[in-house]
Amino acid sequence: MAEVTSIPDRLFEDLKTAIFEGRLSVGSKLSEPELARDYEVSRGALREAIGRLEACRLVTRKTNVGARVVSLSHEKLIEIFHVREALEGMAARLAAEAITEEEIRELERLLDKHANDIEDNHDYFQKEGDVDFHYTIVKASHNGFLFDLLCNDLYQLVRLYRYQFGMRSKRAVRAYHEHCNIVDAIKRRDAEMAEHMMRAHIRASRENVERQMAESTAA
Amino acid sequence: MAEVTSIPDRLFEDLKTAIFEGRLSVGSKLSEPELARDYEVSRGALREAIGRLEACRLVTRKTNVGARVVSLSHEKLIEIFHVREALEGMAARLAAEAITEEEIRELERLLDKHANDIEDNHDYFQKEGDVDFHYTIVKASHNGFLFDLLCNDLYQLVRLYRYQFGMRSKRAVRAYHEHCNIVDAIKRRDAEMAEHMMRAHIRASRENVERQMAESTAA
DNA sequence: TTAAATAATATTGTCGACAATCTGGGGTAT
């Protein structure tokens, strides 16, 4: 039952963290000879790892030209929010129908943590507790396909975007209350309300970003 | 502006059609030496093509063991329908807001074709006209990310499933009316109603499949 | 001086060969 891991597996993870930590900055080129030297692997293994990065949309590739770390335009970001609204709304709906008692306790634990972070004036979003919350609900939907789509693709793009734009939301308190509403509906097994609340939550987050974008554009 | 195409590009397409046409049957193993001989390419190029098939979920891969064409369990199929309901509902909503006059004409053209196929007693689904209809709406949402997700990943799985289970729906007439309702809402720019109708349409399709599954299980 | 053409360089695409790992069959011991 041991996890078999190949060189491209390891490279894939290493390159992802390199991207998130900014060592491979947004928009920069992934030079195959250079990276092969740095990570001490052959170009073949490297190319497969880059292929996987492309599959989850963290890099874009052009034939005979090379791969670059994606740079999220504001436009693309809004597109992603619309997809998130649809998918996570469905996740909340399914979670209300399929969640287990233990998963409910996990959600409550995360809510407590969120409340404490606000109390202590920590930056909730910076610590990625927000991702944990959404991750848990998607998992509780017990829909493997939905989970794969959101957690292996979308959330990583969201994460990259937070680093890229240095997102620091003043929405921590309001987001907390929205989270409470969502968990409440799920606990009551009210699928319709759970989806509605989740969509409202993500819509609010999108509108917040749109406001920030409008400000930074109007110089 | 010429389309540059590499060997893995071509292989990717060839293998996809081979899967859809059943020459690579569901659940069968993709032998690298064998396929490399048949298609007269090196194993390296082949491996990249297989990697892309894995990315759009048409094959699954295990380290040191190999790749197999996915076999869609009934469970997985239902999961996909839930994701489709969420994503296409959003697509219809966005399309109602962003569709152009020309795209509206295209939708009406497809509706006419659908009506004629029913008249002439053709099998609408078999000819993939249904895919064209949904494809056009997703495109009209003018959300590139959504388009990519649905048309490059999900629709191919749906297509594979139709071949695998030999889907021949008796829903052609009812589906036609549902399609009309959707187009109607979009033309009136009623986003809320467009989403509602699209979700109802896909939900009905899912429930139809669930019924068929229940029948075939109860031997 | 600028712009186009061209040559030099570097990068990506492709391939065949070797190493590591899995699969299946045969043999042995209980």
Add this chain to the structure above:
DNA sequence: ATACCCCAGATTGTCGACAATATTATTTAA
């Protein structure tokens, strides 16, 4: 007879080298 172990064959993983293409620098002509 069955279960376990071990070995042979085949398959996948990995690598370095060569070919094709793009990029950059240089030269030349207007």
